[in-house]
Amino acid sequence: MSFDVGLGRCAALTDDSVTVKLDSGLVRKWFPLEPWRRPGTSLLKFDRRLCSTERPPQLDQETYINSASLRRKAIGSLDLDGSGANRTIVDLRVILDGVEPMPAPAPKPKPGRRR
Secondary structure, three states: OOOEEEEEEEEEEOOOEEEEEEOHHHHHHHOOOOOOOOOOOOEEEEEHHHEOOOOOOOOOOEEEEEHHHHOOOOEEEEEOOOOOOOEEEEEHHHHHOOOOOOOOOOOOOOOOOOO
16 A cells, blocks of 8 residues: 655755655654754755655645655665755665554545435
8 A cells, every 4th residue: 555654844856856854753763862853954855756746746845755665775865964064875764664554534425315
């Protein structure tokens, strides 16, 4: 089953890559012992082809990656403190650790015709 995973707000967008301001909860998946940082400080840059086709990336909007893209080798670079100088290569498959898709909402019944 494929589903989209929200990562954070899109900070930069090119034809080839996307840079997202990460929530500190995602940063902890790579660096569990790293002290807390303000949300949106850390920047993750990755291949744009990993993004959801149903919800393509847009500047300053939530960015979604399709879970199927994360099941194969997917890497990105993480700028932990947002300075632009400190980039670490990370395995994006870690994002799926502990993530369970929400069930689809039940269909709404159609109003019946009265005779």
